Amino acid sequence: MAYNWEQEDWPDFQYDLTDIEDILLAFAEKTGLTSGMLKGLPEDMQTETVIEMMVSEAVKTSEIEGEILSRKDVMSSIRKNLGLGGSVGQVQDKRAEGAARLMIDVRDSFAKPLTKEKLFSWHRMVMTSSRGITAGAWRTHSEPMQVVSGPIGKEKVHFEAPPSNRILKEMTRFIRWFNTTGPGGKEDLKNPLVRAAICHLYFESIHPFEDGNGRIGRALSEKALSQGIGRPVVLSLSRAIEARRKQYYAALQKGQQDNEITSWVNWFVTVVLEAQSQAEEQIEFTLKKTIFFDRFKTDLNERELKVLRRMLEEGPKGFEGGMNAKKYMAITDTSKATATRDLQDLAEKGIFHSIGGGRSTRYEVKL
Secondary structure, eight states: OOOGGGSTTTTOOBOOOGGGHHHHHHHHHHHHHHHHHHHTSOHHHHHHHHHHHHHHHHHHHHHHTTOOOOHHHHHHHHHHHTTOOSSOOOOOOHHHHHHHHHHHHHHHTTTSOOOHHHHHHHHHHHTTTOSSOOTTSOOOOSSOOEEEESSTTSOEEEEEOOOGGGHHHHHHHHHHHHHHSSTTSTTOOSOHHHHHHHHHHHHHHHOOSSSOHHHHHHHHHHHHHHHHHTSOOOSOHHHHHHTTHHHHHHHHHHHTTOSBOHHHHHHHHHHHHHHHHHHHHHHHHHHHHHHHHHHHTTTSOHHHHHHHHHHHTTOTTOSTTOBOHHHHHHHHTOOHHHHHHHHHHHHHTTSEEEESOGGGOEEEEOO
16 A cells, blocks of 8 residues: 555545544633633743643653653753743753753744744754754655664564655645644634644654654644644643554554545544643642642651652652652652651651551652
């Protein structure tokens, strides 16, 4: 079977929205709800919520591609680039710094038309510290650009992108499509969810860069969503996708076999709606966390506050596997006796609840 770009109707994508009309309406409603929830928070909490979303997106979009970034470095870099103090420290991982700059730029430039120069700029950010990759340029190698899996000698080809000598033509057409289908464009696609879905599949099918296509493709989907609602979208698309990584690749592969893309659009919009629900949960969590610290900050010592802040960076329950004396000692640089005493104090105050017993005792935050 020929790939989508090899077929005569490329890139005239066809789709039927009958099965997802309720999802499209739900997204519009949830977008308004999320915006209202965010605006209802104090300004500093709004900022922290947006930062958390950017951190999650940066970490998860890299994780989808098998690259693990330091959450702490991403957070520090984002705060530094936003001119904020607090927990800003020296960023050790330059890849995290590049990912952070991408997140900020995607939000800051969402309303502007897409250009080749912007894509090259994003690619340089994504490829920070990557060796052997020509950053900020279309691919030019003569060998096929293939998406493969499996061990050497037994590779399975999932998709082969257009040859490099077609990239300039394909990307010129893609950029024109992106700008004309945006709000106010000649071919305005009214629903931002549908446009974001097509955008991602279209870009990934061209695969214009040597590496980093997935991360830039997801950034383009965020740009499309933001343009559609008229403000930076408050969600982490990659967090929702990463939780369904196998489904994501399977849906993408199926979508690249034909230019009738109903199944891809259906899958993508469902995931975006899930990301929107996760955003609501994040805003609620931020509010709970703020109330939590206001309630207990005068009752806890600096070690306990430090551990709680570090745990709640990971979400409502804190670390996977919970907190124990060993982890507490590492975070606070204290003795086992002090760690045990602090943990018991946190449990007695109803801040922690214990799981297991004896040497296996661990704790989760009782938020």
